[in-house]
Amino acid sequence: MQTAAMAIDSEADDDAPLVDAAQSGDTEAFAALYRRHAGALMPMLWRLSGGDRPLAEDWLQDAFVQAWRRLDQLRDRKAFAGWLRRLAANVALADRRRGRLATVDAEVDPGAPEPPWPAADLDLERAIAALPDRARQVLVLFHLSDLGHAEIAELLGVDIGTSKAQLHRARKLIKEALQ
Structure with missing residues (x-):
């Protein structure tokens, strides 16, 4: 099974010319990176x-606004995909740390969210969405962003052991929800 992170990384070599052009101020090249x-x-x-x-x-x-502003800080243009993935995770986590709450639409049942893409397993997606924040964050960062526990701990401001415990907790809760 190919993760989103692996799919992005497989395009890294193709990103290099676009990153070069975008670093030179080419907004069309950056728009192509956005679309990609x-x-x-x-x-x-x-x-x-x-x-x-x-x-x-x-x-x-x-995340893309910050990427455009910080593109000059990217030293390895082949690392764009991973750099962008980490930047996006940082944007989300920083927003959570500031205390921003989810915006629940009155027409949407917050207990049964549906992803905005065709999901192979809606029950799994709903189980992930229902996890406590910290457990969900660790699970998503570990499995979808391919970050290790040390990086996750740094991003979340917790100990490595806490990251491991939260991942274990998330897996256990998902298993219970899917039984």
């Missing part, structure tokens, strides 16, 4: 938001 990567980042951000699509879309937009 936005769809792959959305599942991670949607899951981090707990199924709140407007919030995930805000984070996606904020």
Whole structure:
């Protein structure tokens, strides 16, 4: 099974000319990078938001705005996909730390969110969305962003052991929800 992170990374070599052009101020090249990567980042951000699509879309937009502003800081143009994935995760987590709450639409049942893409297993997506925030964050960052526990602990401001415990908790809760 190919994860979104692996799919993005397989395009890394193709990103290099676009990154070069964007670093030189070419907005069309950056728009092409957006089109190439936005769809792959959305599942991670949607899951981090707990199924709140407007919030995930805000984070996606904020991540690309920050990417445009910080593109000159990217030293390895082949690392763009991973750099962008980490930047997007940072945007989402920073917003959560500031205390932003999910924007629940009155017409949407917050207990049964549906992803904005064709999901192979809606029950799994709903189980992920229903996880407590910290457990969901660790699960998504570990499995969808391919981050290790040390990186996750740094991003979340917790100990490595806490990251491992939260991943274990998330897996256990999902298993219980799917039985």
